[in-house]
Amino acid sequence: MMKIIRKLALGLTVAAATQMTYAADTGFDMQTVDPEADRIALQKYYKSRFPNTELADYVNGIYSVDADSREQWVELEEFPPYEFDVEQGEELFNTAFANGKGYADCFENGGIGIRHKYPYWNKEEGTVKTLEQEINECRVKNGEEALKWSKGPIAQISAYMAWTSRDKVFDIQIPEDDPRAKAAYLEGKKFFYSKRGQLNLSCANCHLQGSNIRIRADLPGPQLGHVTHFPVFRSKWGELGTLHRRYSGCHRDSRSHPLKPQAEEFRNLEYFQSYMSNGLVANGPGARK
C-alpha cells in the first residue's frame, strides 16, 4: 500500500511539475511580468528555430532566415528604393517652420541619431511616445498642421532620422519607478499574443510561430528585430510607410476592424516589440517585399 502511495505521489509531482513548467516564467500579469526574461526567451526561441542565423542579423527581418529572399534583397539594396525618400526627408527635416524654428529644436541632439531611443515611456504624460508622434507634436507646437500618420512626409522625415541613427543599439527602458510603464509593456505583449479578427490570428501566429512559413506567397518575418528597420519601403505599397501603417494593415488582414495609426494599443505594441529588439541595431529605413 505504501509503495502505491509513494508512486502515486511521485506521479502527481511529475504531473504538477509539467503544469508548472507550462505555466511559465516570463510573467503574464503586473506582479510577474519580466521584460528581460521575455527578451531572452524570444532569443532562445529563435536560436532553436534558426540555429544558423546570427542574433545580430535579425534586424534584416525575413532576409535573415530565408536565403532566396535574401539574395533578391541584397541585389535590391544596391540601389535602395528608399534612397530618394531619405533625401526628401532630410530636406523636409531642415526646412524651417513659418515661425523660423524647425524639427531640430524639438528633439534631443537636434534630432540626429536618436531613432533607437524610441518609443519611450513619458512619465509626465503617462503614455508611450513614438518618434512619429513627436514629429507631429513638434509641428503642432510650432503652429504647423499635423501630417498624416502612415506615409508621405512623416515617413520620409522618420526615415531620415532613422538613417542618422543607423548602427545605434536599441536600449528601450521600462522605468521601474512608474508601474504604468510596465503595464503598457504588458498590454503590448498581450496584444501581440492575442488572437483576434474573423481569421482568429494573433501577431504571433504569423511573426513567431509562422516566421518563414508561407502564407500564400508571403513569408512572414521574425518578431525578433521586427521594428529595427522601420519605416520601410515596401514593394507591395510601392512607397515608404511607417510601422503603424504596417500594424493597421496586419490588423485588417486578420479581419479585425483596424485601429488607427498611433492608437494607444499600437504604441504599447511598439513598446513591447522594441524592447524585444534591445541589443540590436537600428537599421532603418529598410526595403521589404
Add this chain to the structure above:
Amino acid sequence: MNKGLIIAAVLALAPTFAAAESFQDAFEMNRAMYGKDHVFTWQGKQYTTQHEEEAEAAVKATKANAEALLDKAKAKNAEVAELGYEWKLTRGLLKEAQTAIDEGDYQKALNLAAQAKYHARMGIQQYHYAQANWHLAVPQ
C-alpha cells in the same frame, strides 16, 4: 506502467477529457459535420446545430422584426468594439441591413443583421478566450 503512475495520469488528464465534452465543442463538431438544423444529443438532452442568430432571423419578415434584430446587432457590435475585438466586416453588414430595410427587403435585412450579430458575438467570445489563453503562446 505501474498502478500509481496510471492513476496519476488519469487524474492529470481528467480535466482535458472533461473539457473535450463541453457543449461548445459538441455544438461545433456537429455543426461542422452536419450543418445547421441538425439534432444532436449532449449530456442526455437534445439540441440543434442552429446558431442563436439563425433562430432570431427565422421570424416573420416584417419591418419591425428586421429593425429589432438590427438594433440587437448594433448593440452587440458596440459591446465587442468596446472590448477592442470588433471584426472588419461587421459595420458593412449593419449598413447593408439598414439599406435592405429602407428598400423593404426585410428577409435580407434579417439575414444580414443576424450575420452581423453573429460576428459580434464571436468577437466577444474571442476576447474572453484571449483573456484566458493568450499566455500559452509566449515562448519560455
